[in-house]
Amino acid sequence: MTSFRATVGGLAADVRLPDGAGPFPAVLIRTPYDRARHLAEARGWARRGFTAVVQDVRGRFASSGEWRPYENEAADGAATARWIRRQPWSDGRYVAVGASYAAHCALVLALEAPGAAEARPDAVIAAVPALGAAETAREPSGVERLLARAGWWAAHGDRPDSDEGALEKALAADPGLLTQLPLTGLPGRLGRSLPSWAGLWRHRERGRLASRAARADVPLLAVGGHHDHFTEDTVALWRTWGGPSARLLLGPWGHGLVSAPGLDAGPAHRVNLGELYARWARRALTGDLAPGRHGALALGGGDLWLPAGTEGEPRPQPLRLLRGSGFTADPDRPVRSDDLTVPTSGLPDRCVLVTPPLPRPLDAVGPVRIRLRAAADTPSADWAARLVALTPEGTAERLAVGLLRREEPADRHAEFGVELGRLTRRLRAGTRLRLEIAGHHFPAHARNPHTGDDPITAGRLLASRREVDPTSVTLTLHVLPSRPTSTDPAKEILR
Template identity: 85%
Template sequence: MTSVYEAVGGLATDVRLPDGAGPFPAVLIRTPYDRTRHLAEARGWARRGFAAVVQDVRGRFASPGQWHPYKNEAADGLVTARWIRRQTWSDGRYVAIGASYAAHCALVLALDAEGEAEARPNAVIAAVPALGAAETAREPSGVERLLARAGWWAAHGDRRDSDEDALAKALAADPCLLTHLPLTGLPERLGRSLPSWAGLWQRRERGRLVSRATHADVPLLAIGGHHDHFTEDTVALWRAWGGPSARLLLGPWGHGLLAAPGPDAGPAHRVVLGELYARWARRALSRGLAPGRHGASALGGGDLWLPAGAEGEPRTLRLRLLRGSRFTADPERPVRSDDFTVHTRGIPDRCLLATPPLPRPLDAVGPVRVRLRATADTPSADWAVRLVALTPDGVAERLAVGVLRREEPTDGEFTFELGRATRRLRAGTQLRLEIAGHHFPAHARNPHTGDDPVTADQLLSSRREVDPASVTLTLHVLPSRPHSIDPAKEILR
């Protein structure tokens, strides 16, 4: 293998070539996370016959310029793509690949290259894709994703290098770091300049890449995790993709994929992603993929795989009220996203309902939906609904969460879409439904004053009332035990 350093468009770029005379197909990885961390990955691609091109995006690590997240990636990517196709070692074909922000870089090359068809990739691999600033910052309902964005901006925002542990270190020094108001003051509390932090929350233009995905004309492989905060975006991208083929792989993983397995991951869910990526890329470049949308989704807790898009039959589960049909949502003492402990003394801070223990195993595969009727006495109110599985062993595991924001009127009938579940629930498992006013620190606290939660400097308590008889929980349940499929066969078909 041969390794070469280039300054493509002025940006730091490493090229690793396979042995032999070539020419070769290429893979392009554009990353804000330090191209040198992709050395092993580049070697793996080169061993499989691909020229690996890895580039620091503008303003990050060895690349000059100013770092403006999501701003320059289409233009800079096109310069690099044209350069690849002019090289003597290139056979003219390349695959744009990446994970998280790097997946965004890959996608904009395929979707934003208007008038630049000759520079577009021949295929795209997008893992846990961060589709855009607005998608990463907010739920579709507008509720702010505080913890994940604070962690990312503390680690990577407005700086050339990264400090992955920046937020953890700041929280260790001040455990109440994220409770201080206003949230726009976070940079001062972190002790460094972070001018783009306030601007992040002004971005509300969701759905641009997904809407463009219908016009895609190249194959897509989308990879995600059931426990990743971008799961719904990954599935939406796959469903909307208009290229000749689209493949989806969803495992019981977090944002780090196999490096972040969930509690429901099993031995069958260990996939050699590098080998699968290379085999898919070969098929995509040779136009050997069958048309249409296919893929595989892991059945968490079941140690098997189902076809992507598989869905059970809707079933409404019976719930009984445990406590808290009237509760107080106090932003000074919010229900925490990282704690499943429920205190049963004092004024309730949430409405709790539960199913009886399941008499037999249940395979929940498909959307999770909750409907309810409720009221709040403040001009703005968030409603957070969390579904928790209480296993026969006494362990509490989060299954799904949905968050809505309602401005005046804050009463009425609400429908919560809690995403998709793909999970086997053992006999004896009890499902607990929690209806609260906050889900902190995963989401910013609604101050209940009507002010923007990011700029608010005052908090009010909110009295809530839920009609227990109105609450319905709908799962999609497979009517019989499923047979496992081979995820590689689905991806490569």
């Protein structure tokens, strides 16, 4: 294999060629996380007959210019794509590949690149895709994803390099860091300049790339994890993709995919993603993929795979109230996202309901929803619903979380629903499900100040008194009616 460095419009790239005379198809990976970290990945692509081009995005590491997340990737990627197609080692075809922010870079090439056909990739692999600033910063309901964004901006924002552990180090020195008021002042408390931090929260329009995906005309492989915060975006991308074929692979993994398996992962869920990507890319470039949407979902706790699109039948689960039909959501003492302990004494800070032990195993595959009738004594209120599995051994494990922001006259009782995302999980016999309904989910999400002010700029917090009618609360899981048989994820992806 031969490797060399190239510069395209001031953007630094490493190029690794396969052995042989060529020309070859190419893989383009554009990343803000240092192209040097992709050395092993580039070698793997080259071993499989692809030229690997790994580029630092504008303003990061060895690339010149100003780093402005999500602003320049379509134009810069298009310029690099045109450069690739002019090279003597290129056979004119390339696959845009990336994970997280790099998946955004790949997707905008397919959906927004200037120059259309000349710049557009012939196929796209998007893993745990960060679709845009608004999608990464907020839940669909508008609730702010504080911890993840603070961590990302502390590590990567407004700088040419990265400090991966910046937020962890800052929290160790200042445990109350994320309680800063207003949150726009967080950079000062971190001790460094982050001029783009405040502007991040002005991005509210979601769905731009997802809507354009309906007009896509190249094959897609979307890869995600059940425990990733972008799972819903990954599934939506696959469902709306308009290209000749779309494939979905969802495993019991976190944002790091196979390097971050969940507690529910089994031996069957160990997938060689590099080999699968290369085989899919080869078939995509030669037109050998069957049309339509296919793929595989891992059944966590079941050590098997299901065809993508599998969904159970809606089944309400019986609930009884443990405590807290009336509770206080106090932003000075918020329910914490990183603690599954539920207080059993003192004034309730959440409504807690529980199911009886499951009489037999239950395969929950599909969306999780709750409905309830409730009221808040403040004009703005967030409703956080967290579903937890209580195992027969007595441990607690988070299953799903959903947040809804409501603006309503104080003390008005209303019926509404909260979406908790999708669950693909086998729950063992004897497991009980605990449903917590609270006013905060901090620090994963910013605290609603309950004043009607923007949580990012608010400087004053109010406690909010809540009332929940426990007889109105319904928890609906989608349950498979019979035990499924396993499918081969590679066959589903490659057919």
